[in-house]
Amino acid sequence: MKSSSSSSLSQDKFYINAHGGMGRLGSFLFYSLALTTVFSFFLLFSPNSVKILPKSSVHYDQGREKIEVEECDLFKGRWVPDFRGSQYTNWSCPTIPVSKNCFRHGRKDTDFLNWRWKPHNCDLPRFDAKQFLAFVRGKKLAFIGDSVARNHMESLLCLLSQEEVPIDAYKDSEDRHRIWYFADHDFTLSILWSKFLVLGEERVINGSSSGIYDLYLDKVDNRWASDLPYVDYAIISTAHWFFRPIHVHEGGKVIGCVFCNEPNVPPMDPLDAIGLAFRAILRYISQCKQCNKRKMLALFRTFSPAHFEHGAWDTGGSCNRTSPFSEKDIDYLGDFRWKLRNVQVREIERAREEAADGNKVFGVLDVTMAMLMRPDGHPGAFWDNKYMRGYNDCVHWCLPGPIDVWNDLLIQVLTKVGAGG
Numbered sequence: 001m002k003s004s005s006s007s008s009l010s011q012d013k014f015y016i017n018a019h020g021g022m023g024r025l026g027s028f029l030f031y032s033l034a035l036t037t038v039f040s041f042f043l044l045f046s047p048n049s050v051k052i053l054p055k056s057s058v059h060y061d062q063g064r065e066k067i068e069v070e071e072c073d074l075f076k077g078r079w080v081p082d083f084r085g086s087q088y089t090n091w092s093c094p095t096i097p098v099s100k101n102c103f104r105h106g107r108k109d110t111d112f113l114n115w116r117w118k119p120h121n122c123d124l125p126r127f128d129a130k131q132f133l134a135f136v137r138g139k140k141l142a143f144i145g146d147s148v149a150r151n152h153m154e155s156l157l158c159l160l161s162q163e164e165v166p167i168d169a170y171k172d173s174e175d176r177h178r179i180w181y182f183a184d185h186d187f188t189l190s191i192l193w194s195k196f197l198v199l200g201e202e203r204v205i206n207g208s209s210s211g212i213y214d215l216y217l218d219k220v221d222n223r224w225a226s227d228l229p230y231v232d233y234a235i236i237s238t239a240h241w242f243f244r245p246i247h248v249h250e251g252g253k254v255i256g257c258v259f260c261n262e263p264n265v266p267p268m269d270p271l272d273a274i275g276l277a278f279r280a281i282l283r284y285i286s287q288c289k290q291c292n293k294r295k296m297l298a299l300f301r302t303f304s305p306a307h308f309e310h311g312a313w314d315t316g317g318s319c320n321r322t323s324p325f326s327e328k329d330i331d332y333l334g335d336f337r338w339k340l341r342n343v344q345v346r347e348i349e350r351a352r353e354e355a356a357d358g359n360k361v362f363g364v365l366d367v368t369m370a371m372l373m374r375p376d377g378h379p380g381a382f383w384d385n386k387y388m389r390g391y392n393d394c395v396h397w398c399l400p401g402p403i404d405v406w407n408d409l410l411i412q413v414l415t416k417v418g419a420g421g
Helices: 025-045 129-135 147-161 270-287 336-354 368-372 402-417
Strands: 013-016 056-061 064-069 077-081 115-119 140-145 167-171 177-182 187-193 198-205 208-220 233-236 246-250 253-258 296-301 360-365
Touching: 077 368, 115 402, 129 147, 129 402, 140 147, 147 177, 147 187, 147 233, 147 402, 198 270, 208 270, 246 270, 253 270, 270 296, 270 336, 270 360, 296 402, 336 360, 336 368, 360 402, 368 402
Parallel strands: 140 187, 140 233, 208 246, 233 296, 296 360
Antiparallel strands: 013 064, 056 064, 077 115, 167 177, 177 187, 198 208, 246 253
């Protein structure tokens, strides 16, 4: 998206003169044609052209046609063919991790790259690395969450590296905390890894990991919280780790248990646990006094769905499709993944209403509808993880792949919400 098209006309009004003229038919047709040509030229080349083509509603006022431009919902739409392909390849982006480099591990089909997200009633511009880097000049952006959050960061890193090659500035001993620095723009990009966002501790039984967790809603995971005061833009997400046995604690007592079936412990639905964790994190950010040193925009990404078929991840489940679903293929009302998304959005809207001060701005990066339709975008068997051989990865996303649309959406949300829109 070029800078000449960056201004939005969402609140502008066009008034079209409806008064007719008299004269000969030939003159009328001549001037009509000339007017049409000039007006078309204006729409195509004006510096105030529409960035996101909106849906319009028409009203009439004193003989003039008044067209009020309404805002478009970027998160509702469908996938349409687009044979331009990806903006990078596994050759032009050296930072693609081995487990997301699907073509390196034998994936032959490429059609999954030939689709773009088309919102209803408007168009979503392709990601523009130059515009993004100009917007975040002098800022720090952190992805906070699990390995899918990192997957998102890796997609953004590939897109940005086509404009400027970043410096690999930091990696911790577990490769969980990474920092990349774009020197020409004084921009810092990082990933702060956290399973639950709130504090979660795995129980150790007889010296071995048990897969059973204790989750503390009144404590945050300090591995990311300690860095929060230094972040300008936080892209936050969590969900996938909640589908396992979890004892949920609050106020010094267990208030529920996910997948436990233990006596005297109330059962808790995973969606409720996710909602409570989201609420706790949103409250923490809203009340973070150390974060008042700078204005911070916190975007919460909604659930990124997995697409296991014919079994779960550990019972032979796979994801071998090579094309997207259509809208009619998705049962939104009956799909727990859509219900999970609704839980997350509800908590974000609550945080917006209860925001403690003007230094924190909350927003939503709603990717769930788009990604429900992309069972073809996962690594599947093409990930070659030496620790999990024989298992299919239907949770993460190939790079390049459909996940790149998250950054098409991200630049739009950042520039709109970050500018106070």
